[in-house]
Amino acid sequence: MSTLAALIVVLAILMTIVGGETGIRSFFSVLINTLLLILVALLISWGINIELLILIFIPLKLVTIIFLGTHNGRVAKNSFVAALIVSVTVSLLILVVQYFAQAAGLGPEAGEVLVGLSQMPGLSYPMIAVAVAMFSSLGAIAEAAVAMSSGLLALKRAQPGISAVALKRSGNRIGTDVIGTALNTILFGMFGSFLSLFLWYFRLNYSIGQVLNEKLFVNEALIIMYSLIGVLLTVPLTTILLVEGITKTEVKNEK
Amino acid sequence: MKKKYLIAIIILLVGSGLTLATYFATHIYQRDSVALITDHQIKDTFVQRDKDVYGNVDQTRRQILHLTILSGPQRGKKYVTSNVYYPSQLVSQKYRPRQRIFVDIKKNQPAIVNPKRDWVLVLMLTLTLALMVSVTGKKAIPLICSLVLSWVIFYGVILADVKLNGTSMFLFFASANIIFSFVSLAIVQGVNQKMLVTWVATLLGVFISFGICYAMMKLTGETEMRYETGDYATQDPRGIFMAQALLGILGAVMDEATDIVSSLHELVKTTPDITPLTLIKSGRAMGQEIMGPLINVLVLIFISGALPETILYLRDNNTLSAAFGFTLSLGATQSVIAAIGIVLTVIFATGCSLWFLRARKRGDLV
Numbered sequence: 158m159s160t161l162a163a164l165i166v167v168l169a170i171l172m173t174i175v176g177g178e179t180g181i182r183s184f185f186s187v188l189i190n191t192l193l194l195i196l197v198a199l200l201i202s203w204g205i206n207i208e209l210l211i212l213i214f215i216p217l218k219l220v221t222i223i224f225l226g227t228h229n230g231r232v233a234k235n236s237f238v239a240a241l242i243v244s245v246t247v248s249l250l251i252l253v254v255q256y257f258a259q260a261a262g263l264g265p266e267a268g269e270v271l272v273g274l275s276q277m278p279g280l281s282y283p284m285i286a287v288a289v290a291m292f293s294s295l296g297a298i299a300e301a302a303v304a305m306s307s308g309l310l311a312l313k314r315a316q317p318g319i320s321a322v323a324l325k326r327s328g329n330r331i332g333t334d335v336i337g338t339a340l341n342t343i344l345f346g347m348f349g350s351f352l353s354l355f356l357w358y359f360r361l362n363y364s365i366g367q368v369l370n371e372k373l374f375v376n377e378a379l380i381i382m383y384s385l386i387g388v389l390l391t392v393p394l395t396t397i398l399l400v401e402g403i404t405k406t407e408v409k410n411e412k
Numbered sequence: 413m414k415k416k417y418l419i420a421i422i423i424l425l426v427g428s429g430l431t432l433a434t435y436f437a438t439h440i441y442q443r444d445s446v447a448l449i450t451d452h453q454i455k456d457t458f459v460q461r462d463k464d465v466y467g468n469v470d471q472t473r474r475q476i477l478h479l480t481i482l483s484g485p486q487r488g489k490k491y492v493t494s495n496v497y498y499p500s501q502l503v504s505q506k507y508r509p510r511q512r513i514f515v516d517i518k519k520n521q522p523a524i525v526n527p528k529r530d531w532v533l534v535l536m537l538t539l540t541l542a543l544m545v546s547v548t549g550k551k552a553i554p555l556i557c558s559l560v561l562s563w564v565i566f567y568g569v570i571l572a573d574v575k576l577n578g579t580s581m582f583l584f585f586a587s588a589n590i591i592f593s594f595v596s597l598a599i600v601q602g603v604n605q606k607m608l609v610t611w612v613a614t615l616l617g618v619f620i621s622f623g624i625c626y627a628m629m630k631l632t633g634e635t636e637m638r639y640e641t642g643d644y645a646t647q648d649p650r651g652i653f654m655a656q657a658l659l660g661i662l663g664a665v666m667d668e669a670t671d672i673v674s675s676l677h678e679l680v681k682t683t684p685d686i687t688p689l690t691l692i693k694s695g696r697a698m699g700q701e702i703m704g705p706l707i708n709v710l711v712l713i714f715i716s717g718a719l720p721e722t723i724l725y726l727r728d729n730n731t732l733s734a735a736f737g738f739t740l741s742l743g744a745t746q747s748v749i750a751a752i753g754i755v756l757t758v759i760f761a762t763g764c765s766l767w768f769l770r771a772r773k774r775g776d777l778v
Contacts, residue, residue: 159632
């Protein structure tokens with residue numbers, strides 16, 4: 158058995174033991190999510206319109222992460238709406254910023270990677286860079302939306318009489334925790350992903366000025382910031398949507 | 413108007429100023445000269461239509477660029493140069509009118525290096541900071557401090573690693589992890605009982621899960637672990653992979669441990685008659701909610717980064733399994749190792765929180 162397969166089996170067993178039914182669902186959410194990402198790569202390589210793929214796969218991936226990963230219907234619905242609105246907003250930002258950053262394609266080591274590969278694939282790499290940035294930030298946005306919704310709804314269940322204003326104030330407090338949680342995950346995830354690139358810059362004596370203008374570094378730093386901005390937008394939006402939703406259902410019940 | 417919005421606006425104003433300053437900055441760069449493309453409309457001609465052995469169709473195009481050098485010894489000189497690019501822009505770059513770029517002038521011939529991208533980073537940093545202040549208010553200070561400090565330590569770690577020349581990389585990054593997590597937790601929570609419990613839970617989560625993964629790798633003889641496919645390997649690629657796995661896992665585990673330990677600490681304080689069993693149950697319930705989305709965050713980060721290369725391999729008629737082996741297998745393995753760490757941390761964070769019960773019995777729960 159290959160190492161990867163063995164590790165996946167260990168992961169499945171652990172998630173079942175620790176997570177029970179939710180754990181099994183989470184496992185499949187992660188698995189489907191990964192397969193979707195590979196499917197996107199395959200479809201893009203067939204030359205299918207990238208903009209169209211982005212439009213289809215953003216909601217699809219949010220559904221996989223949010224609806225499979227949580228078991229409370231209300232949490233899921235509210236998180237999905239908030240995450241979708243934020244994803245669209247961040248996507249527009251990504252489109253604009255990537256246009257100015259011009260940081261698409263492969264990095265300085267391209268020559269070595271590209272031995273035997275086409276340098277003219279006939280695909281728009283600027284658009285692929287946009288797609289990659291969008292998909293990278295989706296996970297963080299979805300995580301923040303779920304954490305906010307479930308935190309606020311748990312509070313509402315514990316204190317059914319809580320006012321909308323008090324709920325919003327608690328939303329601020331929970332929001333800070335959620336942002337703190339996302340921050341390190343995103344940052345260290347990126348460090349872990351690009352350690353070899355940073356070592357490369359140092360060993361080849363890049364100056365700081367060169368690094369700050371270098372394609373791959375700029376791309377990675379931008380992806381960290383897109384994800385952070387996504388999380389930062391998700392926190393207040395989820396609170397507002399949830400509080401409004403609760404107030405509306407209460408008014409309906411009173412009638 | 414609330415104070416935090418005022419501060420956010422000040423950040424936006426100062427940041428915009430800095431963005432402009434960076435955009436126009438020319439003299440801070442020593443290595444290459446900054447040049448301005450003076451054309452209002454760049455002459456862009458079609459050279460030829462290309463079809464490669466894989467049947468991919470692309471074009472070769474040539475831009476004629478008029479440059480004015482803005483910095484360095486050739487300052488003020490004008491050059492005309494040409495830039496050949498392919499519209500897919502995988503390795504080549506299309507330039508835009510009135511753009512600022514870096515050029516390397518040798519023998520009176522300018523060679524284009526890069527577009528000037530630094531100002532985009534400053535602009536986005538401004539936006540992120542302003543948004544952070546307006547959403548979290550005063551709490552933004554520790555968040556930003558921990559962010560900055562993480563970069564500083566990371567920089568130090570890289571410097572030290574280059575000095576050590578990559579010897580005993582695993583030991584080195586393991587100790588870096590211990591320092592990273594201590595400093596990061598100390599900034600946000602301060603050094604106290606709760607923070608120390610979180611720290612212990614984090615370290616157990618990182619190292620025990622890594623140990624299990626390492627044992628699994630040894631048992632399976634590291635089959636199909638193609639370390640040589642790791643990009644930008646300047647030293648032992650296996651060592652780099654281990655170090656990347658250790659770093660990538662740390663942030664998620666630290667955040668998760670903080671979440672669980674803080675909530676359980678709160679629970680012990682507010683519920684005087686809580687039993688160990690209820691505590692364990694609450695910890696498990698929290699962990700179940702967190703682990704799925706958290707794993708997804710890391711998977712998306714680790715796998716998305718490799719997609720441009722995967723697409724290229726697939727485009728060039730490689731099979732899916734060949735493309736996966738060359739570009740995704742290391743990232744996928746790293747994701748699974750991180751996922752195992754995230755799952756195990758539920759157990760360690762809950763287990764470590766049991767210590768609060770003992771502390772309360774002794775009467776020194778803070």
